[in-house]
Amino acid sequence: MSARNTYVRPMRGWYRRNPRFMAYLLREGTSVFVALYALLLVWGLTALAGGAASYERWLAFLASPVSVLLHLVILAAAVYHTITWFQVAPKATPPLVLGTKSLPDSAIIGGGYAAAVVVSLVILVIAW
């Protein structure tokens, strides 16, 4: 580095400087809700292992208004997480070259959305 008398600007509150940074933090933040849901399922598994009474308690919790509200919040977060996940997927995908042209980003994103919808529908049908 040079010996010049430079001024280094502080990074405090950097995420407020551009709406793009806020959207990024929101995207990363939704993973907390995805993890929360995973914990909910783990709780269900341990409840199942603990016998009928504990499993019934878990089911009762699931039916409670607090749980329904929590599920709605988690669903919204998971949908946002899924959408933004596939939006950035082309950045991490090695180029798929067909002839001399790479597969366009929109095809990777669209393929991801389609897969998410199909898998969700299949799970919905199985669980119904």
Added chain:
Amino acid sequence: MSESGREIEIEVLRYHPERDKEPRYQTYLVPFAHDTSVLQGLQYIKDHLDGTLTFRWSCRMAICGSCGKMVNGEPKLSCHTFLRDYHPGKLRVEPLWHFPIVRDLAVDQSDFLQKLEAIKPYIIRDEEKPVSEGVYRQTPAQLARYQQFSQCINCLLCYAACPQYGLNSDFQGPGIMALLHRYNSDSRDQGKAERMPIVNAEEGVWSCTLVGYCSEVCPKHVDPAAAVNRNKVNSTMDYFLRFLSPRGANS
């Protein structure tokens, strides 16, 4: 320049390294026409209003990469950004974020230049063939693998868009990784093994959290976020393939 009779307020960050403890803002009223760029606005200030204003520029046509500035909080090439798009509002011009300010709008790029040197941004051959044997030939498909990454003009807009670089400047950053990827993806190059330690380091690709703003601001559509994140795949392969082959993924 002012045939349209329109004027716009340009608020410019000022910092004098010998007199100021911290930056301040100064506002100038600048006449402009339909085709007046932000850079021309700054040149008007320097020529007619305040000769002490310091900023970098060279080609005026979005190819040299010298005139990057923050314009209303977005990294832009100031020659490629027009005052008409901000009228009737005003605009605030600041030096590129995340770099130390040398004076006014000029930033210290030494960190980037040192990193650039370290990635060996040139074609490395195990053995150079003599000129008499002709050029290294490449197919269109081989060219397509790196061409977009070779469009980088080192303008540093992607660094101003990267909060991870701002929080920790040890991070190699988007532009460097794009340029490194450009040479690693070139069929004529044999220097990948020399560059992979830079990719694999915590300060290499793994400091990136895919904010993705770097690719949005790139004036040359290089997509540095793709270069960084595809190299997370390469770095992982490089790590695991060493168990299969003593020379790793580079053999």
